[in-house]
Amino acid sequence: MQSEFPALLAFAGGSVSIASATALGVVAGVTLVALSTTFAVASLSRFLGE
Numbered sequence: 001m002q003s004e005f006p007a008l009l010a011f012a013g014g015s016v017s018i019a020s021a022t023a024l025g026v027v028a029g030v031t032l033v034a035l036s037t038t039f040a041v042a043s044l045s046r047f048l049g050e
Contacts, residue, residue: 006040 012032 006036006043008036010036 010033
C-alpha cells in the first residue's frame with residue numbers, strides 16, 4: 001500500500017481540482033498533487049539508496 005500512496009494522492013488531487021470549480025478546490029488539488037510528488041521522490045530515493 002505504501003508504494004501506491006503517491007499515485008492515490010495525485011489522483012485525489014486531480015479529482016478535487018476537476019470536481020471543484022472554486023479557487024479553494026484548485027488549491028486543495030494542487031496541494032495533494034504536490035504532496036504526492038514529495039512522497040514519490042522520497043520513496044524513489046529510498047528505493048535507489050538500498
